[in-house]
Amino acid sequence: MLDERLFEIASTDEQHPLTELKAKGVAEALKRQDMFDEIEVKPRTRQQSYFKQNPHLTPNPVIRTEATFLDGRVVVVVGDLTRLDVDAIVNAANSTLLGGGGVDGAIHRAGGPAILAACQEIRRTQYPQGLPTGEAVITTAGNLPARYVIHTVGPIYGHHDGQEAQLLKACYQNSLALASQHGLTSIAFPAISTGAFGYPQAEAAQAASEVIKSSILTDDQIREVRLVFFQLRSAEIFFGVSEICWQE
Numbered sequence: 714m715l716d717e718r719l720f721e722i723a724s725t726d727e728q729h730p731l732t733e734l735k736a737k738g739v740a741e742a743l744k745r746q747d748m749f750d751e752i753e754v755k756p757r758t759r760q761q762s763y764f765k766q767n768p769h770l771t772p773n774p775v776i777r778t779e780a781t782f783l784d785g786r787v788v789v790v791v792g793d794l795t796r797l798d799v800d801a802i803v804n805a806a807n808s809t810l811l812g813g814g815g816v817d818g819a820i821h822r823a824g825g826p827a828i829l830a831a832c833q834e835i836r837r838t839q840y841p842q843g844l845p846t847g848e849a850v851i852t853t854a855g856n857l858p859a860r861y862v863i864h865t866v867g868p869i870y871g872h873h874d875g876q877e878a879q880l881l882k883a884c885y886q887n888s889l890a891l892a893s894q895h896g897l898t899s900i901a902f903p904a905i906s907t908g909a910f911g912y913p914q915a916e917a918a919q920a921a922s923e924v925i926k927s928s929i930l931t932d933d934q935i936r937e938v939r940l941v942f943f944q945l946r947s948a949e950i951f952f953g954v955s956e957i958c959w960q961e
């Protein structure tokens with residue numbers, strides 16, 4: 714009996730698209746492992762792609778605007794922070810400033826060695842003991858489309874004696890102040906601390922909304938704040954808790 718199955722092989726990296734030749738190579742490898750007797754590779758157009766139609770299912774390079782608040786000064790998007798063409802993107806770093814996983818890893822990978830070199834210089838001259846939680850510093854963005862990276866260290870949830878919300882707010886406030894001092898007008902944030910540092914997304918959304926709203930209402934320099942969520946689900950959680958805050 715013929716057991717027919719349909720698979721889609723896709724690349725989510727636009728810099729390295731999957732060619733028909735590469736897809737045939739993958740298919741041959743599966744066949745060699747005796748997983749299938751016959752494999753037929755059919756190219757699909759970009760528009761037909763399942764992943765293109767459901768971009769939130771993959772680490773998504775495509776930026777989709779989800780909503781705006783405060784007359785467009787705050788924009789919520791789902792996508793990859795490192796692709797954004799803004800004056801500054803904010804890095805959810807750790808106190809060493811020497812890189813890590815998550816957003817931090819993605820920024821250093823995409824931005825190249827100039828960012829690490831600038832961070833090492835900051836460690837040497839300003840923060841030999843490391844950047845304290847809640848503080849922010851600014852460096853080049855290397856090869857990224859953004860002009861600068863602002864590095865801040867979010868709180869590790871449960872490690873700061875109940876001061877987590879205050880420290881998380883300090884991250885946003887100090888990053889915005891630094892951008893403003895440098896004459897920047899657009900800045901994009903990831904959901905600081907909600908990955909490796911374990912901050913519950915809803916609680917983080919509440920703190921971030923409050924501090925961003927009060928900061929930009931008292932400072933006209935920053936014209937656009939983008940809040941970037943990697944997954945659509947995270948943006949939905951953000952809307953769930955923050956909508957009231959923005960309407961007030």
Ligand code: AR6
Pocket residue numbers: 792793794795805806807812813814815816817818819867903904905906907908909910911912941942943944947
């Ligand atoms: N674009 C937008 N958001 C992203 C991206 C991206 N490219 N990648 C991840 N996220 P995390 P933290 C989301 O862990 O919790 C690092 O190792 C992710 O889904 O990057 O502050 C540092 O070096 C999550 O919602 O930052 C530190 O040691 C959010 O960004 C530590 O992790 C933050 O996740 C910092 O932990």
